[in-house]
Amino acid sequence: MPKTTSRYLNFIAGKWVESRTGKWSEDRNPADDGDVLGEVPRSDAGDVDAAVKAAQKAFKSWRLVPAPKRGEIMGRAAAILRERKEEMSKLLTREMGKVLEEGRGDVQESIDTAVYALGAGTRLMGETVPSELPDKFAMTVRAPLGVCGLISPWNFPTAIPSWKLFPALTCGNTVVFKPASDTPIVATEMVKILEEAGVPGGVVNLVHGGGGEVGMGIVNHPGVALISFTGSSEVGRAIAESCGKNLKRCSLELGGKNGSIVMDDADLDLAVDGSIWGAFGTTGQRCTATSRIIVHEKVKAEYLSRMLDRVKKLKLGPGLDETVKVGPLVNAGRVKEVHGWVEKGLASGAKLLCGGKPATNGVLKKGWYYEPTIFDNVKAGDVLAQEEIFGPVLSVITVRSFDEAIDALNNSRYGLSASIYTRDVNRAFRAMRDVETGILYVNSSTIGAENHLPFGGMKDTGNGHREGGWTAYDIYSETRTVYVDYSGKLQRAQIDNRKVDG
Ligand code: UN1
Secondary structure, three states: OOOOOOEOOEEEOOEEEOOOOOOEEEEEEOOEEEEEEEEEEOOOHHHHHHHHHHHHHHHHHHOOOOHHHHHHHHHHHHHHHHHOHHHHHHHHHHHHOOOHHHHHHHHHHHHHHHHHHHHHOOOOOOOEEEOOOOOEEEEEEEEOOOEEEEEOOOOOOOHHHHHHHHHHHHOOOEEEEEOOOOOHHHHHHHHHHHHHHOOOOOOEEEOOOOHHHHHHHHHHOOOOOEEEEEOOHHHHHHHHHHHHHOOOEEEEEOOOOEEEEEOOOOOHHHHHHHHHHHHHHHHHOOOOOEEEEEEEHHHHHHHHHHHHHHHHOOOEOOOOOOOOOEOOOOOHHHHHHHHHHHHHHHHOOOEEEEOOOEEOOHHHHHOOEEOOEEEEOOOOOOHHHHOOOOOOEEEEEEEOOHHHHHHHHHOOOEEOEEEEEOOOHHHHHHHHHHOOOOEEEEOOOOOOOOOOOOEOOEEOOEOOOOEOOOHHHHHOOEEEEEEEEOOOOOOOOOOOOOOOOO
16 A cells, blocks of 8 residues: 655755655654654755755845845744644644644744744844044944754744744844754744745755754754754753854753742742643643742642642643643653653652653543653752653742742752742842742743743753844844944054043
8 A cells, every 4th residue: 555644845945855865754643643644854964965055055145135025024924824823733733732722822922923023124233332533433233144053842843943933034044944853744834834925945944854863964064154952951062062163153942940939928829820830731841841849838738739639630631622731742752751750759759749650541542641740848959850851740849938949949950930929029029139040930830931032041051042032133143343434544443542641
């Protein structure tokens, strides 16, 4: 029987092409392993090279397209995404597993980012400042870098690629895009939308395949000027090493071990709502997921009893069923890994309050589900409080004071997101000053960043860059300082204007 599975291709120099390897990988629905969405090429370094060359060639003309025009193309992409929001969201849920409501949120985030790019095209501003010399003009202008290598994860299949693609392109760069191998089809649809919106051939190149061959192929390619990567700190470190050696700009958004502080004066209903959403939304597969609760001893018993009540009622199942609250993990390997951390947690002496095993009842047998899990009696330095699990596992740490809570929160090598539940404005402001994270929420969950504000973290979460909002445009542009001397004579800075006052 010939295979009838649909095949999705690479996009190089404006053409949809197979990989030269002739190899393919299957893409399956994590909620139903028998449901094959299609096949994508397993590309190699040769495909990467062709993509980089196409991007280098296209850069020559794309960089000269006026930025507002480039922005307009992003605006058209926003309009197409909006038209196809429902279709894209359903595809996203089928490919990645998050519940449909969140799939829609993911696509909405990419629409918002494209709309922001439409405006940003008219505001790629530099600065004009007075010169220290007469008849001289000083300013900065922005310049694109060249070819950007964009490597995106599977947990936000449209939002995170959009954080990279839209600003990179609006700034005048061309790109080679490698989406996660768990979510290649949604990524292909994004690239088709960019093509339809009018991005010229060669400006966006898509290469499917694994992180080793294709991802590192892009990172190590001498024709690539910049790498933007979202994923694990381990891979981020390897990417940064290669970029460091080659003095290549690299922007990294890596792991998180986000904590919520629940103080003794907190609105407990709010804290419970936020904890459930932060820990078990997206099945815990967000870099911003709440994986630690740091709770004051006075309210702990009440907080936990309300939490357990609610967690027991969470409905697991395929994300396309709109009554479901928690979808599957993205693949079989993730179930094993999450369970491995749970076993380590048990061995460390933590007390399991609920969950702690794969969920396999009825329809759940078909996919990769894990029960929402809560551990009590976790210490800030324990394995459960230190390692990024990237699954529905929440660890509870008990503290006796605000200072102890902040210390526990900051006892992490990661620093992405944090939150504090308190009614005391002084504590809220102290937290704003003292947390070691790039994002802080007061009286809200650790998840839910908005596209038009900077997104990123401290410590091992990244290397100082911020995606989202205006700061993304700094990642994708060089600053060129320009002096125009209209005096008609040689004027020496720091010398000719210092003759009198020394
Ligand atoms: C991520 O988890 O990698 O702030 C991104 C949030 C989302 C983006 C998360 N808007 O939770």
